[in-house]
Amino acid sequence: MGALAIHPVVGLPEVRPGDVLAALITAACGHEGGPGLADGDVVVVTQKVVSKAECRVVDLDPGDAASRRRLVESEAVRVLRRRGELLITETAHGFVCANAGVDLSNVARGRAALLPLDADRSARRIRDGLRARAGVEAGVVVSDTFGRPWRRGAVDVALGCAGVAALVDLRGCADALGRTLEVTEVALADELAAAAELVMGKAAGVPVAVIRGVDPAWLREASVRAELVRPPAEDLFR
Amino acid sequence: MGALAIHPVVGLPEVRPGDVLAALITAACGHEGGPGLADGDVVVVTQKVVSKAECRVVDLDPGDAASRRRLVESEAVRVLRRRGELLITETAHGFVCANAGVDLSNVARGRAALLPLDADRSARRIRDGLRARAGVEAGVVVSDTFGRPWRRGAVDVALGCAGVAALVDLRGCADALGRTLEVTEVALADELAAAAELVMGKAAGVPVAVIRGVDPAWLREASVRAELVRPPAEDLFR
Numbered sequence: 001m002g003a004l005a006i007h008p009v010v011g012l013p014e015v016r017p018g019d020v021l022a023a024l025i026t027a028a029c030g031h032e033g034g035p036g037l038a039d040g041d042v043v044v045v046t047q048k049v050v051s052k053a054e055c056r057v058v059d060l061d062p063g064d065a066a067s068r069r070r071l072v073e074s075e076a077v078r079v080l081r082r083r084g085e086l087l088i089t090e091t092a093h094g095f096v097c098a099n100a101g102v103d104l105s106n107v108a109r110g111r112a113a114l115l116p117l118d119a120d121r122s123a124r125r126i127r128d129g130l131r132a133r134a135g136v137e138a139g140v141v142v143s144d145t146f147g148r149p150w151r152r153g154a155v156d157v158a159l160g161c162a163g164v165a166a167l168v169d170l171r172g173c174a175d176a177l178g179r180t181l182e183v184t185e186v187a188l189a190d191e192l193a194a195a196a197e198l199v200m201g202k203a204a205g206v207p208v209a210v211i212r213g214v215d216p217a218w219l220r221e222a223s224v225r226a227e228l229v230r231p232p233a234e235d236l237f238r
Numbered sequence: 239m240g241a242l243a244i245h246p247v248v249g250l251p252e253v254r255p256g257d258v259l260a261a262l263i264t265a266a267c268g269h270e271g272g273p274g275l276a277d278g279d280v281v282v283v284t285q286k287v288v289s290k291a292e293c294r295v296v297d298l299d300p301g302d303a304a305s306r307r308r309l310v311e312s313e314a315v316r317v318l319r320r321r322g323e324l325l326i327t328e329t330a331h332g333f334v335c336a337n338a339g340v341d342l343s344n345v346a347r348g349r350a351a352l353l354p355l356d357a358d359r360s361a362r363r364i365r366d367g368l369r370a371r372a373g374v375e376a377g378v379v380v381s382d383t384f385g386r387p388w389r390r391g392a393v394d395v396a397l398g399c400a401g402v403a404a405l406v407d408l409r410g411c412a413d414a415l416g417r418t419l420e421v422t423e424v425a426l427a428d429e430l431a432a433a434a435e436l437v438m439g440k441a442a443g444v445p446v447a448v449i450r451g452v453d454p455a456w457l458r459e460a461s462v463r464a465e466l467v468r469p470p471a472e473d474l475f476r
Contacts, residue, residue, distance in 0.1 A: 003273070004244040004437055035241070081474040088474060096388040145424075148386060149475035150334040151395070152468045153405045153425030155432070167391045186383075186435070187391030194393070195433035197424070198452070199242055214436070230390045236319040236326060237387035237475055 002213055007035035008199040009208035015052040021045065022129020025208055029134070035210045037134045040219060042164050042211040043126070044196035046156075047144040048106050049207040050122045051113040060112035062104055068112075075100035075114055080238065090238070091115060094229035095159070097146045106205070116142065119160025120223045127162040139164025139219055143193035149237070156197035158189035158224045165189070165218045166227035189224055240451055245273035246437040247446035253290040259283065260367020263446055267372070273448045275372045278457060280402050280449040281364070282434035284394075285382040286344050287445040288360045289351040298350035300342055306350075313338035313352055318476065328476070329353060332467035333397070335384045344443070354380065357398025358461045365400040377402025377457055381431035387475070394435035396427035396462045403427070403456045404465035427462055 011028045015021070025045070029037045037043070051057060060068060065085065073079070076089035080096060089100040093115065101115035116122045123140040130138050142160040147153075158166060166189040196209035232238045249266045253259070263283070267275045275281070289295060298306060303323065311317070314327035318334060327338040331353065339353035354360045361378040368376050380398040385391075396404060404427040434447035470476045 003246070004433075006242040006244070006433070008241070083474060149473055150468055151425060151428065151466050153423045153428070153466060155425050155428050157389070185391045187389060187393050188436075190389065190391070190393050191432040191435055194429040195242075195244070195436060197429055198426075198433060201453075215439075228389050228391060230388055235387060236321060 004195075004211060004213040006195055006199050007210045007212065008206045009034065009210060010206055012049070012207060015049040015207075017052065017055040017057070019053045020129060021049060021053050022126050022133055025126070026130065026134045028208065029210065035212070037130060037136045037138060037210065038212065039137045040212075040214065040216060041136065042139040042141060042192055042214055043130065044141045044143050044193055044209045044211065045123075045126060046200065046207040047101075047115060047119070047142055047159055048103070048113055050116050050119065050126075050142050052107070054116055054122065056114045056116055057107055057111050058114060059110060060102075060104070061110060068102070071112065071114075072099045072102050075102055093119070093159075093225060094231075095146075096238075097144075101144065115144070115159065118225075120162065120225055121160070123160040123162035137163070137219070139214070141189050141192050141196070143196060145197070155190075156193040156200075158187075158193045158228065160224050161189045161222050163219060164192070164214070164222060165220055166222045166224045168218065187228055188218060189222070189228060242433075242449060242451040244433055244437050245448045245450065246444045247272065247448060248444055250287070250445060253287040253445075255290065255293040255295070257291045258367060259287065259291050260364050260371055263364070264368065264372045266446065267448065273450070275368060275374045275376060275448065276450065277375045278450070278452065278454060279374065280377040280379060280430055280452055281368065282379045282381050282431060282447045282449065283361075283364060284438065284445040285339075285353060285357070285380055285397055286341070286351055288354050288357065288364075288380050290345070292354055292360065294352045294354055295345055295349050296352060297348060298340075298342070299348060306340070309350065309352075310337045310340050313340055331357070331397075331463055332469075333384075334476075335382075339382065353382070353397065356463075358400065358463055359398070361398040361400035375401070375457075377452070379427050379430050379434070381434060383435070393428075394431040394438075396425075396431045396466065398462050399427045399460050401457060402430070402452070402460060403458055404460045404462045406456065425466055426456060427460070427466060 078090040081088040316328040319326040
């Protein structure tokens with residue numbers, strides 16, 4: 001396998017409700033100095049612009065802690081832990097994250113972004129749009145920034161995907177010495193999301209990246225919810 | 239910020255106890271078709287070859303479950319969860335991972351690799367060696383493959399680092415709309431490890447990758463243990 005390139009996509013306008021993200025991405029990739037789009041690319045799109053395009057931004061007075069807590073609780077199906085204003089929650093999608101994904105950064109003051117209702121569907125819609133508008137067969141990952149237990153700092157993970165595997169199953173593969181592998185399932189979509197974050201920067205406002213050079217075997221129908229969300233019954237920490 | 243390139247480093251020999259990894263990496267990067275090494279590169283090295291070079295590989299009969307459990311327990315300071323043969327453990331370094339990092343893949347049959355005693359020090363040693371041998375000022379991340387709760391599949395994370403930040407603190411930064419950011423600390427070294435895994439492949443036996451084009455502001459003295467390991471007192475899941 002050769003080198004991988006990760007290109008930030010700059011020049012997207014502020015996304016408004018109803019915007020067609022595939023059109024904005026196609027235009028921005030085609031700007032002078034942009035990476036363009038090619039078959040086999042994986043386009044990573046942050047949740048924030050997806051939520052804006054899909055009208056998942058609501059009013060919220062940032063000083064009103066009670067309203068904020070009610071909003072978080074309405075987006076959560078379960079609260080796993082609570083410390084002060086921080087709630088570690090399970091969402092209806094099965095994601096475990098802080099405050100049910102309700103996020104006040106990178107939205108207008110007095111507004112809060114909620115997670116997309118179905119980020120796999122969001123990714124499919126962008127993928128289909130890139131096929132129609134740019135004529136390319138690309139994978140798409142919708143990413144968000146989650147904390148985790150045991151380790152400080154947040155990393156970007158996948159909320160949804162289309163046209164690129166969420167999980168790569170290596171069971172039955174041999175390692176370089178011919179032994180069966182111990183770690184057999186790699187969360188590919190999460191690694192793609194984390195890699196894309198390296199060129200985005202939380203403060204820089206780059207909501208899209210193009211990853212070029214991925215293994216063609218990874219490009220297939222897939223779903224984060226079906227492949228990456230661990231059912232509570234097989235989870236040791238719920 | 240421009241594009242990032244992630245190069246697999248192929249052609250490393252099977253690593254033996256006492257090998258100088260910086261010498262092997264410098265040679266492999268310089269092979270025809272190799273990426274070379276340049277100031278500002280981040281070199282990601284998998285734990286397995288670090289453990290081999292540092293004599294952290296021990297005898298273990300793969301069929302002897304009792305010996306294996308004793309070995310895991312001797313590497314762990316605490317067992318958080320237990321299910322069948324799987325133990326979720328805290329190691330002396332403060333890492334929470336499966337089976338205290340004891341791993342039978344990609345080592346000879348009848349052997350098991352343990353985690354490096356101090357992977358930050360391992361990273362510094364490689365960084366110093368690259369400076370001396372290749373004349374470059376590079377960052378180094380020592381990576382390993384960890385599972386996580388709530389999400390299926392493993393991702394690569396950082397066990398140690400040198401010359402590149404483990405955690406990037408954005409507190410006080412404004413987002414693209416001038417609001418204070420909600421997520422303020424990014425686990426940079428973990429994202430670099432995850433990105434590098436994309437060109438390594440568990441089965442392909444590529445233990446090193448070179449990431450070129452990172453933000454120069456990230457290149458500083460750092461430590462995974464000091465920055466990324468979350469003290470139990472601030473952890474909601476221990």
